[in-house]
Amino acid sequence: MKGLIIYKGKYGATRQYGLWLGDALGWPVIPAGSETTQQLLNADCIILGSSIYIGKLQLRKWLKQQENLIISKRLFLFLVSGTPLSDKEKLQGYLDANISKPLRNRCQCFFLPGKLEFSKLSWKDKLLLTIGSKLAGAKSDDISMEDYNDVKKEHLETILNAVGKLREVNV
Ligand SMILES: Cc1cc2nc3c(=O)[nH]c(=O)nc-3n(C[C@H](O)[C@H](O)[C@H](O)COP(=O)(O)O)c2cc1C
Structure with missing residues (x-):
């Protein structure tokens, strides 16, 4: 299974999570906008990472532009923010406000604490x-x-487990 990690953040939290994921999975980690169309086409699975600024996903525009290209892939999305993980309603609200319903339905979403x-x-x-x-x-x-600063490797356990399960059935 060919995987790819695409992220967009500003001050390093999202990038750090992306790099840890890349290390753990052996997948390329690319800042959004630096990928080639061919890289997107070749990937079976894409992990998308974005931070949130005043309610908006950094990756919002990119997701809109690339939606048609990525919608058929296995997709994971991690959101990095200052919102406590216990505030599920607010976090879900960020997803609803920033991502089209068809794309949301295709993504397995995870929330990670930022810095x-x-x-x-x-x-x-x-x-x-x-x-x-x-x-x-x-x-x-x-x-x-x-x-x-709550950016810690251990927060990636759940997303790594989810990707690991997918990998077991799609070698
Ligand atoms: C100007 C500004 C606005 C922010 N707005 C939000 C917000 O609306 N909701 C939230 O949960 N966190 C918000 N945050 C917190 C960021 O999402 C958090 O700092 C995150 O770790 C940034 O990750 P990055 O360095 O990868 O961009 C904001 C931070 C800044 C500096």
């Missing part, structure tokens, strides 16, 4: 986060502005 280092953000992201968290605060929803 934030405020001092390293671009001025634009600092501003967005400040405004975003103020707005969220008003709705008693939370987008954290405090630094955190």
Whole structure:
């Protein structure tokens, strides 16, 4: 089974998860937009990774552009964010708002905790986060502005198990 990992993030959390997955599976890890059409065509299985900024998936546009090409593949999607994994409704909402229903139905989705280092953000992201968290605060929803780093290899266990099962039947 030929596999591929495509990701889009901004400050390294999504990339780190992608690289760990690539190491574990022996699959190429490619930033979205750097892949060739041939690589997409050749893959039987694609793991897609994206972080979330103000409710939007970084991979949103790419998914729209490549939907027809990838929809027939075995697809896994991991989302990296600051939303606690216990807030299932909010996380599911990100999927519903960003991905077409046919594509969502084809993807096995996983949520992974991210990281934030405020001092390293671009001025634009600092501003967005400040405004975003103020707005969220008003709705008693939370987008954290405090630094955190919960990017850990062990969070990949469930996705690796799911891909492993698929590999057992599609050698
Ligand atoms: C400007 C900004 C907006 C964000 N918006 C959200 C959001 O709407 N929901 C959320 O759960 N996390 C949000 N986050 C947290 C990021 O998803 C988290 O930092 C993630 O680890 C980023 O991964 P990356 O470095 O791969 O891009 C935001 C972070 C920043 C800096």
